[in-house]
Amino acid sequence: MTRQIIRFVTVLLFAVGLTACSTPQSSESEQKIVELQKQLDAAKQEAAAARSQVLPAETAAGLPVESAATVQDQPASEPSTPSSQGATRGGPGQSATAQSTARERELAEQTARNAEQASRDRAATEQALSEQKAVTARQADQNAELRRQLEEMKPRELTLPTGTTIPVRTTAEISTKTVSNGSVFEGLLERDLVVDETLLAKAGSRVTCVVVAADKGGKVKGVASLSVAARSIAGVNGNTIAIRTDSYGVDAKTTAGKDAKRTGIATGAGAVIGAIAGGGKGAAIGAGAGAAAGVGATLATRGDAAVIPTETLIEFHLAAPASVVFRK
Numbered sequence: 461m462t463r464q465i466i467r468f469v470t471v472l473l474f475a476v477g478l479t480a481c482s483t484p485q486s487s488e489s490e491q492k493i494v495e496l497q498k499q500l501d502a503a504k505q506e507a508a509a510a511r512s513q514v515l516p517a518e519t520a521a522g523l524p525v526e527s528a529a530t531v532q533d534q535p536a537s538e539p540s541t542p543s544s545q546g547a548t549r550g551g552p553g554q555s556a557t558a559q560s561t562a563r564e565r566e567l568a569e570q571t572a573r574n575a576e577q578a579s580r581d582r583a584a585t586e587q588a589l590s591e592q593k594a595v596t597a598r599q600a601d602q603n604a605e606l607r608r609q610l611e612e613m614k615p616r617e618l619t620l621p622t623g624t625t626i627p628v629r630t631t632a633e634i635s636t637k638t639v640s641n642g643s644v645f646e647g648l649l650e651r652d653l654v655v656d657e658t659l660l661a662k663a664g665s666r667v668t669c670v671v672v673a674a675d676k677g678g679k680v681k682g683v684a685s686l687s688v689a690a691r692s693i694a695g696v697n698g699n700t701i702a703i704r705t706d707s708y709g710v711d712a713k714t715t716a717g718k719d720a721k722r723t724g725i726a727t728g729a730g731a732v733i734g735a736i737a738g739g740g741k742g743a744a745i746g747a748g749a750g751a752a753a754g755v756g757a758t759l760a761t762r763g764d765a766a767v768i769p770t771e772t773l774i775e776f777h778l779a780a781p782a783s784v785v786f787r788k
Contacts, residue, residue: 618655620782626690626705627651627775628667634768636676636684636712643671649693650773653701660784661695668692672707677763684712686766690776701784705776712764 627650634645646666653661669690677684687709693701768774 616658616786618658618660618784618786620653620655620660620701620703620778620784622778622781624778624782625775626653626667626693626703626778627773628669628690630768630770630772630774633770634671634686634688635765636674636686636767637765639671639686640674641671643674645669645671645688647690647774653693653695655784658786659696660699660701660786661693666694673709674766676765677712683714683763684766686710686768688768688774695784695786699784699786701782703782704779706779708768708774708776710766710768712766714763 628647629650630645630647632645639645647669649661649663649665649667651663652659653665667690669688672687672689673685674687675682675685687707689707690703690705692703695701
């Protein structure tokens, strides 16, 4: 419709121009010119109104404002061909479609890039978490090992109960001839000493022992006797284990037979001497004197010593509990 109005206005102006050039000026012509001028003004107003309606429609269709103005201002003598009109109207639409397609493609590519980056970030995060878990596990193991070592380094109090057997093997002979009350000697622990699965002393460790009683004897009323006990053990890592045990005792072999024989010999010798000196009566006196001499000799002579031989295994027993502060 806008093109028809423009075409009409153009023809009208062209007719007015021809009329003005071919006829002389007259009142009639002036009236026609005034009337034509009014018609021209009305046509312009109508064209302006139509243009105001066309511009929003062209803009909504994707046609730039400049293109719409160009179409409206195009002279009527140069009407647009259907092909050119299609090109003019279709060009911006096609451009908008191409731009929309390009935008969609760009958005799709950006989405793909974002997804790929998110996947890489997720993989990196999972790897970092896995590494952190491994580090945490190693640290936990190290902490546990340190705690174990600290616990082992702490001193622990262990108790050997009453009655615990302490086997000791002697390394030298112990005799009432060479020792006295309070004498100290050493033996060797026969086997490992273990409490609560903890090794306190190894087999072969030194055991300090003491002579509790040493009676040399030698009197008719008794024989020699010897009693010993253990007092301490050399434990592992320089620990000394103080103990109190029962006593182990031995007695000397009895000498009653030897004493009687010795007395009989003395009695016979006295009788012989008495007979030589004074006959039968002298023999009786001599026998009594010999017997007295034999008893005196027996009393003056000591019996066998009490002896604990070398390599004797003595099993002492604790007479009281023994507390041990064990340090590694």
